[in-house]
Amino acid sequence: MAHIPAPHSGSPTPRPDVALARGCERCNGWGTVVTPEGRHELCAACQQPTSAPPPAVTAPNS
Template sequence: MTRGTGPAPHADPRRARRCRTCRGWGTLIAAPGGLALCRGCQIPRQRSAPAVPYAQETPPRRAARYSAAAPAVRRPSAAP
């Protein structure tokens, strides 16, 4: 395909892949966790830490601490 022919990348919603960090239309690289980051955002992130979705960043034990199933008041046991 020659340069300048065909629809713009954002015209087709199936090909509309933008960077998750800067929302740019640059060359996207598949990051760990299924994120699509452009080359400018991916390379600095590889040096610091791998990209993971927000759901994997929060540990599950933190969510269980504030759940409704947890007792509101913890009383000491009646053991002698």
């Protein structure tokens, strides 16, 4: 019997920040968790989306 793959959801696996995931007990440091439906999602315990990127540092005008 041939194996029939599950339909692809079309969304790629999320890219976690492994520096934030280090030491997380919920995702074991991976930064993602697998849902009961088989989807990869960012770990809610360690992967918090930032509201804005950090400000760029510019050199003072001299």
